[in-house]
């Protein structure tokens with residue numbers, strides 16, 4: 280087992296914990312003249328949490344690699360995904376690529392040329408360069424892809440250092456040059472008991488809340504995603520938070536009114552990976568308290584991020 284988090288760069292100190300609100304005026308007036316006046320609480324930063332496939336990249340990194348490099352492996356992916364756990368299947372298919380003598384450099388180059396909208400990169404840079412009173416906003420990734428693919432793509436676009444941590448399935452090339460992919464929650468480890476329909480290897484809500492508990496508080500949490508496994512973190516958010524589902528994809532169908540422009544027309548399933556079979560919890564839409572801001576393109580995402588930054592800045596002024 281190797282490090283499940285991809286090269287965490289979370290070196291910034293956690294912001295101070297809020298200890299309470301400013302006392303009412305009557306209380307302030309009763310303090311002695313020697314007491315210091317109560318300083319206003321610093322505004323905590325925002326936490327931007329992103330899914331990766333079909334959220335930051337305009338494709339699925341697992342499906343893309345096999346569709347580009349091995350039609351037989353892609354066929355096996357669609358044939359076997361209901362029979363085998365997804366991460367285990369990815370590891371097996373990368374074994375097939377190795378047997379077919381696909382070099383590791385070809386894998387990396389293929390991931391680097393995945394479609395990535397420059398407006399998406401601009402949204403990330405904007406969020407990462409804005410600062411709250413007590414520190415810069417945090418950006419993290421929660422993904423069911425793998426560390427090697429995400430690292431290759433983000434570094435290629437000069438975006439890797441914007442993220443404090445990438446929480447995803449650990450991967451590495453072995454001495455032979457074969458990519459090995461492991462489950463984020465190993466099969467022999469303590470399994471999550473999430474009731475929100477998460478796959479066995481990852482519960483994004485659990486990992487999001489662990490991050491908030493360790494690095495918070497945050498004034499608001501902004502979660503952007505597209506898939507069924509993004510529903511769990513969306514359901515854990517508070518009323519002051521935001522969920523950003525991608526129009527035309529599963530999460531938007533689950534959270535936006537049926538037939539609405541926000542839910543959108545269904546994007547062709549032909550270039551998406553199969554969704555997990557897990558059941559969607561009953562009443563999921565009603566159980567999401569956060570504000571919903573749907574988006575379809577990187578350009579839309581940039582506008583949504585700008586709007587949230589402006590609203591949060593005005594709210595803390």
Ligand SMILES: [Mg+2]
Nearest residue numbers: 330332333506
């Ligand atoms: Mg996704």
Ligand SMILES: [Zn+2]
Nearest residue numbers: 473477482511
């Ligand atoms: Zn979950």
